[in-house]
Amino acid sequence: MRRKAGLVLLALAVFFAALSPLIRWYAFPRLAKxxxxxxxxxxxxAKDATLLDYGTMRAKKVPEVTIVQTLKGNVEASEKIEExxxxxxxxxxxxxxxxxxxxxxxxxxxxxxxxxxHTQEPVHAAGEMVDGDPVKREGLEFKWPxxxxxxxxxxxxxxxxxxxxxxxxxxxxxxxxxxxxFEQTIPWTKVPFPKTxxxxxxxxxxxxxxGTTRWYTTVRKFWVEPLTGAPVYGEEIHKEELRGGTLLxxxxxxxxxxxxxxxxxxxxxxxxxxxxxNRTLVLLMTSYLPWGFLALGLLLLxxxxxLEARGRxxxxxxxxxxxxxxxVSA
Numbered sequence: 001m002r003r004k005a006g007l008v009l010l011a012l013a014v015f016f017a018a019l020s021p022l023i024r025w026y027a028f029p030r031l032a033k034x035x036x037x038x039x040x041x042x043x044x045x046a047k048d049a050t051l052l053d054y055g056t057m058r059a060k061k062v063p064e065v066t067i068v069q070t071l072k073g074n075v076e077a078s079e080k081i082e083e084x085x086x087x088x089x090x091x092x093x094x095x096x097x098x099x100x101x102x103x104x105x106x107x108x109x110x111x112x113x114x115x116x117x118h119t120q121e122p123v124h125a126a127g128e129m130v131d132g133d134p135v136k137r138e139g140l141e142f143k144w145p146x147x148x149x150x151x152x153x154x155x156x157x158x159x160x161x162x163x164x165x166x167x168x169x170x171x172x173x174x175x176x177x178x179x180x181x182f183e184q185t186i187p188w189t190k191v192p193f194p195k196t197x198x199x200x201x202x203x204x205x206x207x208x209x210x211g212t213t214r215w216y217t218t219v220r221k222f223w224v225e226p227l228t229g230a231p232v233y234g235e236e237i238h239k240e241e242l243r244g245g246t247l248l249x250x251x252x253x254x255x256x257x258x259x260x261x262x263x264x265x266x267x268x269x270x271x272x273x274x275x276x277x278n279r280t281l282v283l284l285m286t287s288y289l290p291w292g293f294l295a296l297g298l299l300l301l302x303x304x305x306x307l308e309a310r311g312r313x314x315x316x317x318x319x320x321x322x323x324x325x326x327x328v329s330a
Contacts, residue, residue, distance in 0.1 A: 006307035009300045017297030024290040032146050032282060033117035034090045036078045041070045043267055046238070046259030051100055054199045057248065059255040065106065067261060068097045071142065074112075081114060081125045088117035091127075092142070096158075106257070107194040111158060113141055120145045120229065122156075130158045131195055138163040144222075144229035146282060148180060155182075159216050160189045166220065174223050174232055175272055177279075184220040191216045212245030214256065225275045227282040232275050233268055236261040 044067040051062045074091040081089045092113045098106040109131045114123045122128075122137040129135055139154030155166035166184035173179070193204035193214050219237040224230065240256040248254055263271075 006304045006311065009304035009307065013297045013300035013304060015297075016293045016300065020290045020294040020297065023285055023293070028285040029118055032285060033088055034115075034120075034143070035073065036075045036088075036090050036117070037073045038090070038092075039070075039072050041068065042271075043068055043264045044234075044236075044261050045264055046261045049259030050255050050257065051106065052242070052254065052256040054202075057254065059258075062101045064101050065257070065259055065261075066099050068095075068099075070095050070097075071113075077112075077127065078114075081123065085123055085125070087123075089123050089125075090115055090117045094142075104198070105196070106198050108196050109158065109194055113137070115141075118146065130161060131192070133161070133192070135161055140166075143231070144224050144226075146227070146229050147286065148224055148226040148229045150180060153182070155184055155220070157184075157186050157218075157220075159191050159218070160186055161191075162186075162189070166222070172223065175268075177225055177232060177272065177276065179223040179232060180226050182222045182224060186216070186218050186220070188215050188217045190214070207245075207247060210245040210247040212247040213243050215241045215243055215253075225279060227286070228275055228278045230271075230275045230278065232272050233263055235263075 046065040046067070047063070049062055049065045050059050051065060052058070053060050071092045071094045074093050077091040078089045081091065092111075092115075094111040094113060095108060096111070097108045100106050111130050112127050114125050114128050115121060116123055120140060120143050122139070122141075124136055128137065137156045139156050141156040141158070144153065150168050150171070152165050152167045154163050156163050164184060164186060166182045169181045169183050171178060172181050191214055193207055195204060197203060197207075217239050221235045222231045223233040225232050238261050239258045241253045242248060242256050243253040
């Protein structure tokens, strides 16, 4: 009986020991993915910002500029791209909508971002664009990979349509979560005008005829939870200028927008809650289950060897045959 129990425990020990690396190196890359139908929105604010008044073409101080960013998963487009890509793909249709303190439109820039569902690496396919212009992204945008490392990454800037390093600056604590802090600086760069302008009748083409150009610089900051690769908080010190041309009436340049853009408090709280729950799921597949199954396998192996040793010990003493009776003579 002990030998049978030992064999069963040995089989279970082998099973759980083999399951440990399978969960980490086989199941995790296939299960940890961004859902193709994910939808999320984010509201950012720039208090006491500077904004261009297109009526007077003068910069003025305003109490607040609001930026609403939405990302909507396009399931139909992702399934179509997967047919030729040979891997799970996510297509995000994004929109960055900027409005002034009066609620009036400042700018809106649509995007289509196509990327690998697990690694977050860009996938190049038809439809990849920023504000209607085809682009070929290199590097990350919006999200870091699962199990983010303490190193620099390449990050795509949608305004300038370029990729530049975003630097790892250290580990910090953000509201009870250990995060990696990253920072990217985009120097003054000439960028295209948004196709949707805040004044009706004015188009990028009509502005270009005046010789006026648009320039942009930013310092981009992200606090990223490393297991999920999700930013829990972000800021930008953002500046835009119009330079030269007849539109400025002889002036060399004028500020179009300047402000310190930060996530709104209610969105910070909801993002932290979401990341904490997803962090637990990633820990299950990368740490808790693999190490737990390995420890369980070793325990079962020990029990199996113990029962095997007990089964080979001395048994009960066997009865000996009595000597044949000797004949008795009279």
